[in-house]
Amino acid sequence: MxxxxxxxxxxxxxxxxxxxxxxxxxxxxxxxxxxxxxxxxxxxxxxxxxxxxxxxxxxxxxxxxxxKEVCDGMSLxxxxxxxxxxxxxxxxxxxxxxxxxxxxxxxxxxxxxxxxxxxxxxxxxxxxxxxxxxxxxxxxxxxxxxxxxxxxxxxxxxxxxxxxxxxxxxxxxxxxxxxxxxxxxxxxxxxxxxxxxxxxxxxxxxxxxxxxxxxxxxxxxxxxxxxxxxxxxxxxxxxxxxxxxxxxxGWTPPATANAMITTGHVHLDNAHKTKQFWLIWGVLCLNVSAGIGVIGMASPMLQEIFAGKLIGAPDLSFSQLSAAQKTTIAGIAAGFAGLISLFNIAGRFFWASLSDKIGRKNTYYTFFILGIIMYALVPTFAAMGSKVLFVAAFAVILSMYGGGFATIPAYLADIFGTQFVGAIHGRLLTAWATAGIVGPVVVNYIREFQIAAGVPRAQVYDFTMYILAGMLVLGLICNMLVRPLAPHWFMKPEEVAALQAKGAAAASASGGSYGIGKGGFDGSxxxxxxxxxxxxxxxxxxxxxxxxxxxx
Incomplete structure (x- = not known):
């Protein structure tokens, strides 16, 4: 380096x-x-x-x-x-x-x-x-x-x-x-x-x-x-x-102004006072809640839905499998968890890069509309016994889960400017903290309720998928309501200059000639x-x- x-x-x-x-x-x-x-x-x-x-x-x-005994019966x-x-x-x-x-x-x-x-x-x-x-x-x-x-x-x-x-x-x-x-x-x-x-x-x-x-x-x-x-x-x-x-x-901002990309800057102290901040907060929270609930239950979901089909015994339900067979399908399900994690990663780069072309708001429209369709179809794919379609649906869902994380900083920069985007992003991540509780609770408790009601293991996730699709409908509405900020929210040019003065003084101490181009893949x-x-x-x-x- x-x-x-x-x-x-x-x-x-x-x-x-x-x-x-x-x-x-x-x-x-x-x-x-x-x-x-x-x-x-x-x-x-x-x-x-x-x-x-x-x-x-x-x-x-x-x-x-x-x-060797576990702390059974002991309070936390x-x-x-x-x-x-x-x-x-x-x-x-x-x-x-x-x-x-x-x-x-x-x-x-x-x-x-x-x-x-x-x-x-x-x-x-x-x-x-x-x-x-x-x-x-x-x-x-x-x-x-x-x-x-x-x-x-x-x-x-x-x-x-x-x-x-x-x-x-x-x-x-x-x-x-x-x-x-x-x-x-x-x-x-x-x-x-x-x-x-x-x-x-x-x-x-x-x-x-x-x-x-x-x-x-x-x-x-x-x-x-x-x-x-x-x-x-x-x-x-x-x-x-x-x-x-x-x-x-050699780069200049596009000649055609995009109303959803501001050239101004909103102060950190004011960002959370805007309805746009809370609408984007809802966009992230609902997208993450749906995805994080699935991540936490990916392994048992595949095992309980497909059971014997994973090992060439299609007539065996999960409860009919032997201990050895359950161990085998657990290993296969670990591969499923790994695969959707791979799509989670790839989606972060793919969708965030695509957002540069189609815009951040349109990218989230894609997440929510495609996500609603995928979640609604998962029970059908499971009933069909199609591992390929089931895995493909969750691969797409998890790619958009990851893509949502990667696209949100650019969405914030577009709406609030770049001066405080890191700090504004930090405050927005309370949506992730909330989703980390809501998503798993929704999936886990509905699953337990369904099992207690006597629903077969292969079908206990059907209702959950529809609930998650409903959460994405709410996210779609939040995204639809995001509009450019009114001019009074932006700092005056002299306020921005004052904030940047310290950095400008330090930079000018080095001669004031930056000479930094776009760069490229040189040896370092x-x-x-x-x-x-x-x-x-x-x-x-x-x-x-x-x-x-x-x-x-």
Whole structure:
């Protein structure tokens, strides 16, 4: 990797290593070095999606014969502090809720701070929190204290997730005004891809560290904490921000003005006062609620709906399968979960890039209309017994789930301008935190209600699919109501100039001649992309190998 020189001095004092003024790009910088810097961080924090790989080993962490029983009948409050029995998988699963609630809350609270201090400091603090949380979590596993695992990986790690997730947004939007959607899509696809790398890596490490009396989880936490800290620090220190009012060489905004893309800037303090903010909040929340509920139940859904059909015994329902057969189809269902995760990642880049061509509002129209159709057809595909159509429907659904995450920063930049887009995006992520509770609750509780009512396992998800389609109808209405902001919401030019003055002074200290073009894939860019691309390709290859089993 090649880094540019310092942004110069300001008032004769050299800015600190983590300061925003230190990372203003100067002559010769290639903007294509910024997306892989973001990927270094997102591929690491994206392991949050893959944490379920630890649940089963952790539920068997106490290996002595007299202490193998699970904490059945014990209250969660007692289980948090017990050292005498193994934790329930359901108790460990609360980590997911902590991850995504804390992600949304921390992004909302510290988004404004991020805009002031810049992406390098925010990315480094994210690395400290995420990796420090893993270290603290490893101590919790070693001492068998569930509360310490929750606080370490769940709370502190969740804060790291929020800061790391939004750290590149504003920077990428400003580096790629000609391709906002593609730029944010490249980075945010890394969050979806983190589990594809992290899950098999965790399995390899647990198999390496485990012994007859130790499942190897605490050592794996420590090792991954160190590995991730190196990657995330490289990413944070590779961030560079644009000089004020910079534009790519040879690029001018389109001559035909698009009413849905503003040239003004809304202050962070005013964005949430507009109805547009809350309409887009609803758009994201409803799109994510539908998708995240499916992700959480992908494996049992395939097993219960297709059961014996997955192993060449089409007449066997799920309840008729033997324990060995259930183990076999569980492995096949894991391939299904991996495959839809792959589409989740690909969709982040594909749909966000497409939004540069057709517009952000039209992209969300596509998500909702196509999503409604797919959810409504899933029960029919299941009744037909068609694995191909069933898997294809969820592949499309999950691609749009991921695409929604990647498109939303560009949507916000279009409506509110780029000056505070990172912080506004941070506040909008409270929609994700809300969806992380609503989606799984809707899917899980309707499933339990259907089973209690005696509905066959193969049909317990039918009503759920119609409910999720209804949620997308509401999202479609929210998107339809989004309009350009009234002029009074935008800051005056002198207010914007005052906010940018500090950066302009630091940039002019380096000579004031930026000389930064569009860049391209020179040697340093190719090397940096290979650094993040090779692990990602490894994860994709393993996922495809697992997914093939669905159709065998």
């Amino acid at each position: 090649t880094s540019v020189g310092n942004a110069g001095t300001l008032s004769g004092t050299k800015p600190g290593l983590l300061e925003r003024e230190r990372i203003i790009a100067t002559a010769g910088f290639n903007r294509w070095l910024v997306p892989p810097a973001a990927l270094c961080i997102h591929l690491c924090i994206g392991m949050a999606y893959g944490f379920s790989v630890f649940w089963l080993p952790l539920s068997q962490a106490i290996t002595t014969p007299a202490s 409050a007692t289980e948090l502090f017990t050292t005498t029995c193994n934790w329930k998988v359901a108790s460990l699963g609360w980590m997911y809720t902590l991850f995504f609630v804390l992600l949304g809350v921390s992004a909302a609270i510290w988004g404004g701070w991020l805009e002031r201090v810049g992406p390098r400091k925010a990315g480094f603090v994210s690395a400290m929190c995420w990796c420090g949380g893993l270290v603290l979590g490893s101590i919790g596993v070693y001492t068998h204290q569930l509360w310490l695992l929750w606080i370490g990986s769940g709370v502190i790690g969740g804060i790291g997730l929020g800061l790391g997730y939004i750290s590149p947004v504003s920077t990428l939007v400003k580096w790629f005004p000609d391709r906002r959607g593609m730029a944010t899509g490249m980075a945010i696809m890394g969050f979806g891809g983190g589990a594809m790398i992290g899950s098999p890596l965790a399995n390899l490490l647990m198999n390496y560290f485990k012994t007859p009396t130790d499942v190897g989880v605490w050592q794996t936490f420590l090792a991954m904490g160190v590995i991730y800290f190196v990657f995330m620090t490289i990413g944070a220190f590779s961030y560079r921000i644009t000089p004020p009012n910079w534009k790519p060489e 860019a190719i090397a940096f992309w290979a650094f993040v691309g090779i692990p990602l390709c490894w994860g994709v290859w393993l996922t495809l190998q697992s997914a093939v089993r669905i159709f065998q």
